[in-house]
Amino acid sequence: xxxxxxxxxxxxxxxxxxxxxxxxxxxxxxxxxxxxxxxxxxxxxxxxxxxxxxxxxxxxxxxxxxxxxxxxxxxxxxxxxxxxxxxxxxxxxxxxxxxxxxxxxxxxxxxxxxxxxxxxxxxxxxxxxxxxxxxxxxxxxxxxxxxxxxxxxxxxxxxxxxxxxxxxxxxxxxxxxxxxxxxxxxxxxxxxxxxxxxxxxxxxxxxxxxxxxxxxxxxxxxxxxxxxxxxxxxxxxxxxxxxxxxxxxxxxxxxxxxxxxxxxxxxxxxxxxxxxxxxxxxxxxxxxxxxxxxxxxxxxxxxxxxxxxxxxxxxxxxxxxxxxxxxxxxxxxxxxxxxxxxxxxxxxxxxxxxxxxxxxxxxxxxxxxxxxxxxxxxxxxxxxxxxxxxxxxxxxxxxxxxxxxxxxxxxxxxxxxxxxxxxxxxxxxxxxxxxxxxxxxxxxxxxxxxxxxxxxxxxxxxxxxxxxxxxxxxxxxxxxxxxxxxxxxxxxxxxxxxxxxxxxxxxxxxxxxxxxxxxxxxxxxxxxxxxxxxxxxxxxxxxxxxxxxxxxxxxxxxxxxxxxxxxxxxxxxxxxxxxxxxxxxxxxxxxx
Numbered sequence: 001x002x003x004x005x006x007x008x009x010x011x012x013x014x015x016x017x018x019x020x021x022x023x024x025x026x027x028x029x030x031x032x033x034x035x036x037x038x039x040x041x042x043x044x045x046x047x048x049x050x051x052x053x054x055x056x057x058x059x060x061x062x063x064x065x066x067x068x069x070x071x072x073x074x075x076x077x078x079x080x081x082x083x084x085x086x087x088x089x090x091x092x093x094x095x096x097x098x099x100x101x102x103x104x105x106x107x108x109x110x111x112x113x114x115x116x117x118x119x120x121x122x123x124x125x126x127x128x129x130x131x132x133x134x135x136x137x138x139x140x141x142x143x144x145x146x147x148x149x150x151x152x153x154x155x156x157x158x159x160x161x162x163x164x165x166x167x168x169x170x171x172x173x174x175x176x177x178x179x180x181x182x183x184x185x186x187x188x189x190x191x192x193x194x195x196x197x198x199x200x201x202x203x204x205x206x207x208x209x210x211x212x213x214x215x216x217x218x219x220x221x222x223x224x225x226x227x228x229x230x231x232x233x234x235x236x237x238x239x240x241x242x243x244x245x246x247x248x249x250x251x252x253x254x255x256x257x258x259x260x261x262x263x264x265x266x267x268x269x270x271x272x273x274x275x276x277x278x279x280x281x282x283x284x285x286x287x288x289x290x291x292x293x294x295x296x297x298x299x300x301x302x303x304x305x306x307x308x309x310x311x312x313x314x315x316x317x318x319x320x321x322x323x324x325x326x327x328x329x330x331x332x333x334x335x336x337x338x339x340x341x342x343x344x345x346x347x348x349x350x351x352x353x354x355x356x357x358x359x360x361x362x363x364x365x366x367x368x369x370x371x372x373x374x375x376x377x378x379x380x381x382x383x384x385x386x387x388x389x390x391x392x393x394x395x396x397x398x399x400x401x402x403x404x405x406x407x408x409x410x411x412x413x414x415x416x417x418x419x420x421x422x423x424x425x426x427x428x429x430x431x432x433x434x435x436x437x438x439x440x441x442x443x444x445x446x447x448x449x450x451x452x453x454x455x456x457x458x459x460x461x462x463x464x465x466x467x468x469x470x471x472x473x474x475x476x477x478x479x480x481x482x483x484x485x486x487x488x489x490x491x492x493x494x495x496x497x498x499x500x501x502x503x504x505x506x507x508x509x510x511x512x513x514x515x516x517x518x519x520x521x522x523x524x525x526x527x528x529x530x531x532x533x534x535x536x537x538x539x540x541x542x543x544x545x546x547x548x549x550x551x552x553x554x555x556x557x558x559x560x561x562x563x564x565x566x567x568x569x570x571x572x573x574x575x576x577x578x579x580x581x582x583x584x585x586x587x588x589x590x591x592x
Contacts, residue, residue, distance in 0.1 A: 017042035024523065029112065031249050035080035038112075038244060038252065049074050083179065083202075083241040087111060089164075090235050090530040091122050092538035093187065096160060097152055097231035101125045102541040107533070108169065108240055113255050114526040118169025122238060127159035127218070152231070156223040164200075164215040164238055172205035174251075175242035179203070180215040182238055188221055189230030235534055256515055259522070289482040291342040297427070297446060298335040298473040299324045299403075308333050312457050313471040314449070321474045323422050323447040325458060328414070332405065333382065335473075336429070337398040343389050346480070347434040350385050353378060354401050354429045359410045362447065364420035373410035376428060379403055397431075413450060422447040436482065444476040 018027055018040065027040040041049065052074035089106040096102070103123040107116040152158060164180055179202035185192045200215040215238070221227060300308035308331075313322035326332070336354070340346050357376035361369040379401040388396045405413045412423045424447055430439035458470060 015040065015042045015045050017044050030077070031253055032076050032080055033246065033249055035076060036244055036246060036249065037077075037080045037082075038084040038086075038249065039077055039081055082243060083177070084244050085111070086170075086175070086240050086242045086244070087117055088237040088239045089120055089122060090237050090534050091124070092235050092534040093231040094233075094535075094538040095541045096124055096126075096158075096187075097228065098542060099126060099152060099158075100541055100545050101160075102538070104537045104541075105166070106238075106537070108167075109526060109530060111526075112252055114522040116169075118167065118240075120164055120168070120238070121166040123161075123163040125161045125163070127161060152223045152228050154223060154225055154228065158219075158221045158223055160219055160221075162215070162217050162219065165211075165213075167210045167213045170210060170240070170242070174245055174248040175205055176245060177202050177204055177243040178210075178213055179241055180213065180238060181241055182215070182217070182236070184219075186234075186236040187219060187231070188227045189234060191224060191226040191230070235531060257511075257513075259518055260513060260515055287484070289345070289480075291340055291346045291480040291482070293346075293442075293478040293480055294339045295442065295444060295476045295478065296337040296339065296473050297444070297475070298337075299326065299446075299448070300333045300335060301327060302331040310335075310472045313474050314458050315469040315471055317468075321447070321476065322469075322471050323449045324474070326448050326450050327455060328416070328450060328453045330453070332403045334379065334401045334403045334427075335398070336401070337396065338431070340395045341393065343393040343395050346395060348387065348395065348397055349432045349434055350387065351397065351399055352430045352432050352439050354381070354399070354427075355379070356403060356425055356427050357408060358426035359408055359412050360424040361412055362422040362424050368424065371410050371412055373408045373412075375408075376426065377407050413448075415450065416452055417448075417450045422449055433482075440480060442478060446474060 015027075018025065025042070027042055028046045030039050030041060032038065056074065087108045087110045089108045091102075091104070091106060101124060103121065103125075105119055105121050108118040108120060109115065110117045162182070167178075167180075170178060180200040182198050184196040184198075198215075198217050200213070203210075203212050223231075298310045300310050303309045311327075312325050314325060315322035334354075334356070336351070338348075338351075340348075355376040355378050357373065359371045359373040361371065363369065382400045382402055385397060385399040390396065417423060424445050426443060427446055428441065428443045430441055432439050
């Protein structure tokens with residue numbers, strides 16, 4: 001059994017956890033020397049197998065119980081697969097999406113060593129290719145702005161033939177039998193209802209040659225929006241399976257040892273004095289940022305002079321953020337100001353979205369009653385946002401937005417609010433911060449009290465004989481915690497490497513060590529190499545079919561013909577010029 005390996009979506013996966021994975025995940029590569037097979041287990045499967053292995057040691061002295069356990073089941077797949085996944089050839093579906101046939105020689109990469117172990121010719125041929133006009137001067141009413149062929153429209157029935165032949169490089173010293181396999185989901189993506197796997201005839205490497213290994217399959221695909229998107233951006237793997245020989249498994253084992261380049265094992269469990277020097281875990285490098293943000297909120301109403309004036313906010317106590325006193329039938333605006341004591345350490349750019357809604361009623365007893373208006377409606381900004389970082393180390397961001405309360409369609413915002421009651425609304429916004437991958441969400445509640453259009457504002461005398469206060473705005477305090485991700489790129493994975501930590505009993509493994517972060521580096525490099533090579537072949541096919549390329553090729557052929565004529569004439573002229581007949585003053589021109 002070998003170490004940890006990265007597994008992508010290619011290959012024959014019998015483990016249901018790995019088969020359902022949509023992204024690269026971690027698995028265990030099993031080198032089954034007894035059955036001459038290579039397969040993978042998910043981490044869940046590995047934990048189950050370890051539990052079964054421990055059962056063997058637990059009941060080894062109890063024959064009555066141990067007879068119910070098989071000594072082979074915990075260590076191998078039962079039954080072991082006859083064919084092992086050895087590699088795949090990757091092709092781009094971009095030419096197929098543009099209704100173009102393509103043919104290219106593609107390398108076969110091993111998923112375990114990330115090396116090219118062979119090559120094959122892959123051809124995608126359309127059954128009914130689109131007809132092109134042979135007369136370039138003929139106008140077209142639906143002429144495209146691009147000289148390249150367009151994408152497949154929805155509802156198109158696409159029929160194409162996949163042919164794989166001319167396989168080279170796979171040796172009979174490593175494999176006793178080979179066959180080719182592909183999947184329907186590789187060509188239509190997630191739109192597949194039931195996965196279908198198509199295989200070629202297996203060949204015996206001792207009785208046949210690689211030229212006999214061929215695959216030919218016709219596909220009829222109904223193009224939907226999902227299928228068109230998949231063909232435009234995705235790649236299709238052509239998978240190769242083989243019955244591996246012991247020499248191939250030994251080479252896979254040596255490859256992991258050579259790639260990892262581990263040192264000699266520790267003969268005895270290390271003590272505190274001779275512990276190896278370890279790199280600090282990445283968790284030690286993670287610094288959580290804390291920023292205090294205060295949001296000041298004002299609601300302004302249109303006054304008699306045509307300007308928007310802040311409405312008074314009545315606060316019942318020190319812990320009460322206050323209630324905005326509004327009037328029926330007036331235009332309103334929301335003014336939001338954010339203040340931070342972090343300054344440029346919290347480099348905010350702007351507020352990307354501001355929403356208000358989720359109307360509720362707060363009765364005098366403090367109970368909240370839900371209403372039918374639970375949606376949040378986005379409001380429009382009236383002017384450009386102001387962003388300022390002051391010399392004292394603080395940052396300020398402000399904006400104004402138009403609020404039309406009629407969009408909520410609720411009586412709570414249309415009728416006069418009863419005495420002792422308040423109407424609660426939820427205000428949310430998203431803050432764009434330069435150092436954050438996604439906008440930072442904020443949310444706060446604001447309370448309002450709706451009065452009649454001609455009602456007077458609250459009197460200041462009410463604040464003299466009670467705990468109530470008259471304010472011009474309401475505030476809310478936020479504590480923003482920003483934690484960097486554990487890994488931002490494969491180059492930072494070394495900080496998560498815990499391979500040097502001692503595990504009890506590892507000295508019994510002698511020189512064996514599991515693969516470390518090098519398997520992730522190999523995977524990233526392999527994927528990039530395969531996709532770039534497939535993109536180059538796809539772009540070459542697309543550009544070769546463009547009209548200006550065809551015209552350029554015709555012009556180049558004409559230029560070559562003219563040049564050959566000019567070269568022929570020049571040689572004939574030089575031959576005549578070099579002739580010497582008669583005396584020096586006489587030249588005889590005899591053209592053959």
